[in-house]
Amino acid sequence: MLHLSWRCASQTCTAFRATRGVSCGLRNLHASRNLVDELSARQLVADVTRPDDLTTHLMKGPQTVYAGIDPTAHALHAGHLIPLLCLFHFRQRGNNAIALIGGATGLVGDPSGRMTERALSEQAQIELNTLKLTEAIQKFFSRATEYALDKFPSKSSPQELQILNNIDWLRNLNLLEFLRSTGVHFRVNHMLAKESVRTRMNVQHGITFTEFTYQLLQGYDFYHLYKAKGCTIQVGGSDQWGNILSGVELINKAEHGRAQTGSAVKEKAFAMTTPLLTTSLGEKFGKSAGNAIWLDETMTSYLDFYQFFFRTTDADVHKYLKMFTLLPVEEIDLIVTEHQLYPEKRIAQKLLADEVTGMIHGNEGLEAAHIATQVLFGTQYSSLRADQIIKSLAGDPRLVFCDDEQMFENTLPNLAATFRLTPSKSAARQLALGGGLYLNNQPKSNVYFRLQRSDLVDGRVAILRAGKDKHLILALQ
Numbered sequence: 001m002l003h004l005s006w007r008c009a010s011q012t013c014t015a016f017r018a019t020r021g022v023s024c025g026l027r028n029l030h031a032s033r034n035l036v037d038e039l040s041a042r043q044l045v046a047d048v049t050r051p052d053d054l055t056t057h058l059m060k061g062p063q064t065v066y067a068g069i070d071p072t073a074h075a076l077h078a079g080h081l082i083p084l085l086c087l088f089h090f091r092q093r094g095n096n097a098i099a100l101i102g103g104a105t106g107l108v109g110d111p112s113g114r115m116t117e118r119a120l121s122e123q124a125q126i127e128l129n130t131l132k133l134t135e136a137i138q139k140f141f142s143r144a145t146e147y148a149l150d151k152f153p154s155k156s157s158p159q160e161l162q163i164l165n166n167i168d169w170l171r172n173l174n175l176l177e178f179l180r181s182t183g184v185h186f187r188v189n190h191m192l193a194k195e196s197v198r199t200r201m202n203v204q205h206g207i208t209f210t211e212f213t214y215q216l217l218q219g220y221d222f223y224h225l226y227k228a229k230g231c232t233i234q235v236g237g238s239d240q241w242g243n244i245l246s247g248v249e250l251i252n253k254a255e256h257g258r259a260q261t262g263s264a265v266k267e268k269a270f271a272m273t274t275p276l277l278t279t280s281l282g283e284k285f286g287k288s289a290g291n292a293i294w295l296d297e298t299m300t301s302y303l304d305f306y307q308f309f310f311r312t313t314d315a316d317v318h319k320y321l322k323m324f325t326l327l328p329v330e331e332i333d334l335i336v337t338e339h340q341l342y343p344e345k346r347i348a349q350k351l352l353a354d355e356v357t358g359m360i361h362g363n364e365g366l367e368a369a370h371i372a373t374q375v376l377f378g379t380q381y382s383s384l385r386a387d388q389i390i391k392s393l394a395g396d397p398r399l400v401f402c403d404d405e406q407m408f409e410n411t412l413p414n415l416a417a418t419f420r421l422t423p424s425k426s427a428a429r430q431l432a433l434g435g436g437l438y439l440n441n442q443p444k445s446n447v448y449f450r451l452q453r454s455d456l457v458d459g460r461v462a463i464l465r466a467g468k469d470k471h472l473i474l475a476l477q
Helices: 011-021 023-030 035-043 049-061 078-092 122-151 175-181 188-193 197-203 216-227 238-256 302-310 314-324 329-341 345-375 386-394 404-409 412-418 425-433
Strands: 062-070 096-101 162-165 231-237 270-274 397-403 435-438 462-465 470-476
Touching: 035 049, 035 062, 035 078, 049 188, 049 197, 062 078, 062 162, 062 216, 062 329, 078 096, 078 122, 078 270, 078 314, 096 122, 096 216, 122 162, 162 188, 175 314, 197 238, 216 231, 216 238, 216 386, 231 238, 270 302, 302 345, 314 329, 314 345, 329 345, 345 470, 386 462, 404 412, 404 470, 412 435, 412 462, 412 470, 425 435
Parallel strands: 062 096, 062 231, 096 162, 231 270, 397 470
Antiparallel strands: 435 462, 462 470
């Protein structure tokens, strides 16, 4: 387990910037770079159609861009951050942003990136997930906007985010109308060539007709938003490339047609995909991978969220700073250069954890993460208050409440065993005798030792540790 000193990363990097003479002008460089180049510099672009045309398109004035969210869960996780931050960058540059929740397509199931068929979700669950995701997306954009304004004050306010649900236009879509208006523009041989379909065609169970039509429904979403909202750009994860191109193709053919027989389609829509979140070892982070880091603090605590980014490897931290923060790329490069000179200080990891936690959970969440980190991995507790410790570890199974009798009338080894810090009382006594049972970071080898109120942090909290990294925080009720 990696330890973090109490001095926060922002202090470390503020001092670093002062010594290296990083000026405010460096922070503004990213604003003068065109958006497509800025996103590419941040490694947020996997594929994009006609990048030069897209740059020209964006220079004409505010455009409308959307990103889709699959409602297979009721919360956002770290994997969602990449396309959402890409959408956020568009919005911060004055464009209109739409977050589209797939309340209808979620009932069908996206075959992209899957070797087996998804189990069809219950409609009631999809509806509940949609409501929760709407709240989560609003919360993310609200806090990210506050974070951005704090880092880069601006006289202008970004456009209001629109959150839509495709069930509103797909629920009553007539099948015959859909086949004649949409299906007629697609060739089955081209649909079969899409990677999401081709991959499934090569496995034993193949692909269902329901899943096969998913790309048409997502294409129809883009077409609908093009007509209803003037949306010309779709952003999504790289596994959505084929689905997004279906929308581009539909808009081009259904709305613009061909100038003359055999001529090229007049293209008016654009597709951009972001890379899937992986480590340098190619490991994927997400719900399906079973190791999701949720943006909801009731599902992933402030501490665990912070520690996820703090534990980033040296091989990944440069990329993650570009992708997950709004710090200028040039500033990030300088910080990583300093980090490489003194990797043991983990300057880059501290900055990454501070910036992302502050953006997602606000200053209150960041402070809680700092305090919880100090409790579990620090060495000094004299500056902490009991209420801070309890608040920072709310919901953490390592925090246990007890009454005066339990706290003061049991020996320390018995407390460790009673609250399952150790498997048994005898194991706790052996641990104490060997110098491996700690109270407030001090070893307690006396197996008959009983706590006094003066032993508690702020008269209320006892921090027990077994070995190097197994903790129990006892708090008086």
